[in-house]
Amino acid sequence: MSDAMAQFRDAFFEEATELADGMEATLLSMDLAAVEVEDLHTLFRAAHSIKGNAATFGFPEVAAFTHKLESTLEPVRQGNRPMTSELREMLLQGVDLIRSHLHQARRGESLSPREQQAQAELITRLQADAGAPLPAPSTPAAPARDQAMKGGTGFSIRFEAPLDAFRRGVNLERLFRDLAKLGHLQTWTDLTRIPASNELDPEDCHLAWDVRLETSHPQADVDDIFEFVADGDNLRIQPLPPLGAVPNLGDILQVEAGVSPADIREALSQQKRLGELLVDMGKVKPEVVNKALDQQTKKRNQAEASTVRVATEKIDRLVNLVGELVITQAMLAQASQLSNTMQGEEQMSAALLQLDRQTRELQERVMGIRMVPVEMVFSRFPRMVHELGKQLGKDVELIMEGQATELDKTFIEMLVDPLTHLVRNAVDHGMETKEERQKSGKPSMGSIALRASSRGGHIHIEVKDDGKGLNRDRIYQKALDRGLLQPGSRPSDEELNLLIFEPGFSTVEQVSDLSGRGVGMDVVRQNVRSLGGRIEVESEPGRGTLIRLVLPLTMAILDGLTVRVGEEIYVFPLASVLESFQRQVADVQTVKGDREVISLRGEFIPVVRLLTLLGLGPNPDASERTLLVLVESEGRRAAMAVDELLGQQQVVIKSLETHYKRVEGVSGATILGDGRVALILDVPGLMRLEASTAAASV
Amino acid sequence: MGHSILTVDDSSTMRQMISFTLKGAGFDVIEAGDGVEALEVAKGKKLSLIITDVNMPRMDGITLVARLRALPEFKFTPILVLTTESDASMKQKGKEAGATGWIVKPFSPEKLLDVVNKVI
Numbered sequence: 001m002s003d004a005m006a007q008f009r010d011a012f013f014e015e016a017t018e019l020a021d022g023m024e025a026t027l028l029s030m031d032l033a034a035v036e037v038e039d040l041h042t043l044f045r046a047a048h049s050i051k052g053n054a055a056t057f058g059f060p061e062v063a064a065f066t067h068k069l070e071s072t073l074e075p076v077r078q079g080n081r082p083m084t085s086e087l088r089e090m091l092l093q094g095v096d097l098i099r100s101h102l103h104q105a106r107r108g109e110s111l112s113p114r115e116q117q118a119q120a121e122l123i124t125r126l127q128a129d130a131g132a133p134l135p136a137p138s139t140p141a142a143p144a145r146d147q148a149m150k151g152g153t154g155f156s157i158r159f160e161a162p163l164d165a166f167r168r169g170v171n172l173e174r175l176f177r178d179l180a181k182l183g184h185l186q187t188w189t190d191l192t193r194i195p196a197s198n199e200l201d202p203e204d205c206h207l208a209w210d211v212r213l214e215t216s217h218p219q220a221d222v223d224d225i226f227e228f229v230a231d232g233d234n235l236r237i238q239p240l241p242p243l244g245a246v247p248n249l250g251d252i253l254q255v256e257a258g259v260s261p262a263d264i265r266e267a268l269s270q271q272k273r274l275g276e277l278l279v280d281m282g283k284v285k286p287e288v289v290n291k292a293l294d295q296q297t298k299k300r301n302q303a304e305a306s307t308v309r310v311a312t313e314k315i316d317r318l319v320n321l322v323g324e325l326v327i328t329q330a331m332l333a334q335a336s337q338l339s340n341t342m343q344g345e346e347q348m349s350a351a352l353l354q355l356d357r358q359t360r361e362l363q364e365r366v367m368g369i370r371m372v373p374v375e376m377v378f379s380r381f382p383r384m385v386h387e388l389g390k391q392l393g394k395d396v397e398l399i400m401e402g403q404a405t406e407l408d409k410t411f412i413e414m415l416v417d418p419l420t421h422l423v424r425n426a427v428d429h430g431m432e433t434k435e436e437r438q439k440s441g442k443p444s445m446g447s448i449a450l451r452a453s454s455r456g457g458h459i460h461i462e463v464k465d466d467g468k469g470l471n472r473d474r475i476y477q478k479a480l481d482r483g484l485l486q487p488g489s490r491p492s493d494e495e496l497n498l499l500i501f502e503p504g505f506s507t508v509e510q511v512s513d514l515s516g517r518g519v520g521m522d523v524v525r526q527n528v529r530s531l532g533g534r535i536e537v538e539s540e541p542g543r544g545t546l547i548r549l550v551l552p553l554t555m556a557i558l559d560g561l562t563v564r565v566g567e568e569i570y571v572f573p574l575a576s577v578l579e580s581f582q583r584q585v586a587d588v589q590t591v592k593g594d595r596e597v598i599s600l601r602g603e604f605i606p607v608v609r610l611l612t613l614l615g616l617g618p619n620p621d622a623s624e625r626t627l628l629v630l631v632e633s634e635g636r637r638a639a640m641a642v643d644e645l646l647g648q649q650q651v652v653i654k655s656l657e658t659h660y661k662r663v664e665g666v667s668g669a670t671i672l673g674d675g676r677v678a679l680i681l682d683v684p685g686l687m688r689l690e691a692s693t694a695a696a697s698v
Numbered sequence: 699m700g701h702s703i704l705t706v707d708d709s710s711t712m713r714q715m716i717s718f719t720l721k722g723a724g725f726d727v728i729e730a731g732d733g734v735e736a737l738e739v740a741k742g743k744k745l746s747l748i749i750t751d752v753n754m755p756r757m758d759g760i761t762l763v764a765r766l767r768a769l770p771e772f773k774f775t776p777i778l779v780l781t782t783e784s785d786a787s788m789k790q791k792g793k794e795a796g797a798t799g800w801i802v803k804p805f806s807p808e809k810l811l812d813v814v815n816k817v818i
């Protein structure tokens with residue numbers, strides 16, 4: 001396949017995926033009691049487009065399957081077949097299969113045997129459900145039609161004559177003469193199906209042909225010729241590869257050397273895959289090959305996931321900006337030659353001003369490329385909630401808001417699993433059964449709300465259910481059992497709520513196969529933390545639970561508070577800073593020998609000695625520091641002792657891990673304007689570190 | 699050498715339309731009003747094609763096809779049945795009885811000639 005064609009293929013996959021997503025959304029939003037005709041047309045058109053495009057870009061299997069969906073939808077949109085909930089389920093499965101098809105086709109493969117079976121079963125069910133037998137398709141393999149209409153190169157045809165062809169007075173010779181009228185014809189007669197003479201009924205027709213027809217006629221014309229002899233599976237018509245495509249070796253040999261397609265098929269069937277050959281040679285064990293194949297699949301998936309679609313206007317704007325930068329550079333060059341003159345200095349400062357503006361805009365816009373709407377994660381949930389509700393026998397309504405909110409692409413990918421888990425949890429555990437809801441006077445239909453919003457430098461993503469709320473007594477008991485709380489301790493509601501994110505923490509007695517194994521919630525927290533975000537939980541017994549993921553806008557840039565501690569400069573993420581104050585005005589008390597706490601509005605907050613904590617300074621190092629920065633993470637607070645507040649600024653995060661190694665309490669490093677390196681502090685990490693050293697010193 | 703075609707239909711209008719079209723295209727045409735008459739008329743004739751309606755009194759088209767196929771002289775003769783789109787299963791029944799193909803009613807003279815040219 002040429003590069004140009006491969007590009008179109010990518011576009012095809014994206015478009016087809018979008019169309020499939022659209023079909024799913026339409027199906028899910030459909031009110032079965034009052035189906036909008038326009039929705040049915042939309043579904044039909046989507047199936048039709050996927051089919052036509054698949055054929056054009058050389059994916060006959062995708063086309064053939066989508067054709068089935070299209071023909072199912074045809075009578076529905078004509079009002080001749082009702083849209084039932086069964087049909088909807090089947091069509092949803094069909095959408096899944098289209099996705100599987102696309103997924104496999106993208107990697108140059110066909111459906112797995114399991115998927116193929118699912119497909120066959122679905123097709124049977126679609127037809128059985130239609131009640132009356134579907135009108136026999138007048139075109140046994142219509143998918144290529146669109147391609148041919150657009151002027152494809154022709155068809156490769158396999159035709160096995162029906163056994164009763166002679167007895168029905170079929171004129172086979174006539175058939176080939178008609179085919180030859182359409183274009184350039186090459187035929188190979190396959191005599192291998194003729195049985196031995198003692199078993200042969202001379203009135204039976206055992207002939208078969210492989211035909212290569214170069215023509216600009218549409219497939220309908222070819223179908224028409226075979227009208228009386230096509231019997232379902234005895235005729236296969238496939239479009240020839242499009243012009244410009246690199247043909248298979250077999251195709252070339254067929255045309256140039258007249259090798260019959262039957263022989264090529266036979267030869268191919270004898271070919272073995274590398275893994276099988278190596279196993280046969282005794283070089284590796286089959287398990288090893290399977291493992292390697294898994295690994296390959298993973299790598300392949302990763303490679304697929306690493307592209308991002310960018311609106312052309314965004315790119316155009318960048319190109320313009322770079323153009324402006326070049327002009328600014330020329331201005332600077334000129335100004336430097338005129339240095340020491342009045343005019344030169346003026347020009348220099350004008351150019352620098354311009355450079356400043358352009359650099360800032362460039363930065364913003366390059367960051368903008370990575371921003372994609374949360375819709376990309378949200379779009380999977382209507383389906384998931386629908387399926388879950390069905391499985392659990394709960395009526396659940398999903399409300400989504402703020403799908404257009406943009407998030408860093410990396411975030412989107414890393415949010416998929418946590419959000420999936422939270423939504424699943426909300427439906428499975430948060431939501432009561434219909435009976436329970438009725439008993440407590442709630443509407444039997446439960447609701448889950450997914451909201452995304454942008455709040456001053458942060459993105460909030462909320463999963464809210466109107467279920468029974470968290471059971472704090474049970475969480476408390478469980479935390480005691482697991483040693484997460486000391487007996488007699490009195491944690492705040494918020495601290496208690498957050499315990500559900502501890503590893504292995506699940507309060508559900510009966511483990512369902514959907515959720516409730518205690519794995520998951522801690523992973524949610526891990527992922528959110530690794531994105532530099534935090535989790536908040538609000539829950540009211542009987543009213544429901546709200547879980548809020550608070551995420552930074554992007555991972556690459558951070559709003560920070562730069563501080564000096566001794567000789568070192570550190571950056572606190574502004575998001576975790578609550579306030580800062582003079583040490584003198586705070587009520588500092590010493591406890592347990594050398595540890596300090598401050599009493600702030602009735603709450604005791606530990607004072608953290610940064611250098612000691614990071615293993616950099618003498619002990620004690622805090623008492624002489626004059627300022628305290630109050631930080632918060634996951635409901636816990638601490639006062640960090642510092643010498644000087646240098647200011648707020650945006651810093652570019654550089655990973656410490658890739659350049660050095662992971663350091664507890666530090667999330668990265670940045671380069672300051674004067675060239676110095678400053679460490680960016682990981683507040684939750686510092687809190688953990690502080691908690692563990694405090695526990696160790698007890 | 700001209701081809702002879704037998705058209706079987708209980709509707710004389712239909713027979714005339716078919717007959718007129720085929721004669722215009724240079725074929726010889728014989729007519730019959732139902733299956734029983736068709737078997738009598740066909741006897742001893744050398745026919746290139748038989749076109750029969752399905753729903754007819756005395757003997758329907760499907761039976762006629764089966765009976766014709768049982769006769770040595772019509773064993774391999776092309777036979778077309780006239781079906782309607784509303785009865786798609788008739789195509790299959792016709793095939794099983796031994797029909798070569800079908801023409802879906804309503805059809806135009808051009809369509810008729812197209813299909814005839816396909817099987818002769």
